[in-house]
Amino acid sequence: MTDRPKTPILDSVSLPSDLKTLTDAQLRQLADELRAETISAVSVTGGHLGAGLGVVELTVALHAVFDTPRDKLIWDVGHQCYPHKILTGRRDRIRTLRMGGGLAGFTKRTESPYDPFGAGHSSTSISAALGFAMARELGGDPGDAIAVIGDGAMSAGMAYEALNNAGHEGKRLFVILNDNEMSIAPPVGAMSSYLTRLYAGGPFQELKAAAKGAVGLLPDALQEGARRAKEMLKGMAVGGTLFEELGFSYIGPVDGHDMELLLPLLRTVRARADGPVLIHVVTKKGKGYAPAEAAADKGHATAKFDVITGVQAKAKSNAPSYTAVFAQALIDQAGHDDRILGVTAAMPDGTGLKQFAQRFPRRCFDVGIAEQHAVTFAAGLAAGGMKPFVAIYSTFLQRGYDQIVHDVAVQNLPVRFAIDRAGLVGQDGPTHSGAYDTAFLANLPGFVVMAAADEAELVHMVATAAAHDSGPIAFRFPRGEGTGVEMPERGQILPIGKGRMIAEGKGVAILSFGTRLSEVMTAREALMARGITPTVADARFAKPLDRDLILALARDHEALITIEEGAVGGFGSHVAHLLAEEGAFDQGLRFRSMVLPDAFVDHDAPRAMYDSSCLNAQHIEDKVLSVMGVQSLAARRTDRA
Secondary structure (H helix, E strand, C coil), X not given: CCCCCCCCCHHHCCCHXXXXXXXXXXXXXXXXXXXXXXXXXXXXXXXXXXXXHHCHHHHHHHHHHCCCXXXXXXXXXXXXXXXXXXXXXXXXHHHHCCCCCCCCCCCCCXXXXXXXXXXXXXXXXHHHHHHHHXXXXXXXXXXXXXXEEECCHHHCHHHHHHHHHHHHHCCCEEEEEEECCCCCHHHHHHHXXXXXXXXXXXXXXHHHHHHHHHHHHCCHHHHHHHHHHHHHHHCEECCEEHHHHCCCEEEEEEECCCHHHHHXXXXXXXXXXXXXXXXXXXXXXXXXXXXXXXXXXXXXXXXXXXCCCCCECCCCCCCCEHHHHHHHHHHHHHCCCCCEEEEECCCHHHHCHHHHHHHCHHHXXXXXXXXXXXXXXXXXXXHCCCEEEEEEEHHHHHHHHHHHHHHHHCCCCCCEXXXXXXXXXXXXXXXXCECCHHHHHHXXXXXXXXXXXXXXXXXXXXXXXXXXXXXXXXXXXXXXXXXXXXXXXXXXXXXXXXXXXXXXXXXXXXXXXXXXXXXXHHHHHHHHCCCCXXXXXXXXXXXXXXXXXXXXXXXXXXEEEXXXXXXXXXXXXXXXXXXXXXXXXXXXXXXXXXXXXXXXXCCCCHHHHHXXXXXXXXHHHHHHHHHCCCCCHHHHHHXXX
């Protein structure tokens, strides 16, 4: 006789409250169905897969035990939140993940009351959870606060600052430490089983003693592995473990995929905790999907893929990515200069430094999710006579701004900043947009700030940065493919603060900073068909500005338009200041600056984001027509309507 097929459960779950009616066996089945649904959805949309698969059981258990949204469940970063979104009333939209008008790829307060705190950057969850806990104590929103933070995110100092503060306050707070790095499966299973039996009975005050004594009661063969597991993550401090010294009750390690262990543990801790508790769960990234488990990154971020084979769809391209161009250019420079080093903050793959590390393993440093440390570490390297290239996404460089000012700029140290993902980045949305680096770097004395117009220019800027020893220098480049220009055999050192003329014209000049140059040239072709021939120049530098070029453009043209992939306050603002100081406006110059809107641009395909930001070729054409007093085609269509 064959077993009867199980009745699907996920179809009957609309909100976490529905989980309260399920048995533990049904919750285990729900976890299996939730994993399959997550895989199916991400195969259609692409996105972060491995992290979500690793917390499926934990997600079900937390929603089954706690009372969300009254209880605040805060996912650090949010890479792992897709299963959470499916359980919290968004299953019908889960196949719109990261698409224009669809669900965000991270938690987002405006999207659901079950997302009490938005994220996109790591290591913020404990601070936010403590804020919710203290608000509760002071008469604000009721309910518990639960932070789920990965072991990688624990490398950031902010997480420890929050733990220290939480321990000092001593209020009820739950931190789930999701550890998906340790290979300690056998001792974890034995330890979890033993601890859970203890946790299921007795007062909460005995939990700490049970956790401390449990290792000694395990079979000899498992004791050493269990001790290593605790010591590796917890660290040791005089008089006790680090977390306990900070004022937390530590419980674990617990098998994060064993519902029979998770459910009674969470129920007991929720019922009896009277202070801050840290529960250490061990999970496997990509759990339950063989292609993800076998991948080097455990399926961290994927394109659309075939569920059966796991094979990802590949975009057709004839041009290399900017990141790949940077990586090769840096390797080429480092081959001629052994003082060149690479520094990244937990993003060796994304920044291209993985290739650099393979070629120069002793000269590449991944400091973990610690951008502040990365910047000051690089400052020390520079002060010590080396040539560090700090490769960090624009959005993450924001986290090290005080160190950029205090430790690099004030001391005029020659740290090189390779700023990837400049401009709008697509499906990751506003938390990852690189909109502000030009503005926050170009206002610092002594800084050199460049932007590559294409991949060939990027090669030259890497060479320029390598040769620049008189102070800090930065160059920015976008996510994605280059334009397909002919590549130089080797980078040439650019004269600091000098742009280049691209095309001569008359009447109006367009001064581009960054990769909008290709859109400018497309707009120029359309304008020439209308009898308008703009002059086009590539600024290359936001600081120092090419005064001679800018003032010549202002003198020889009726109008000047700047364009950049950044917020107001950046390149165009510096140009406007120069023109005002030099009296160009007094001579009748008409000036316009095309920048990103004063708003956070929602996730979408990159071109659609630039379209909504009015920075594509059609918008450039319309801006030229407007400044020249000619009605645009779009305006004519509006008038006729």
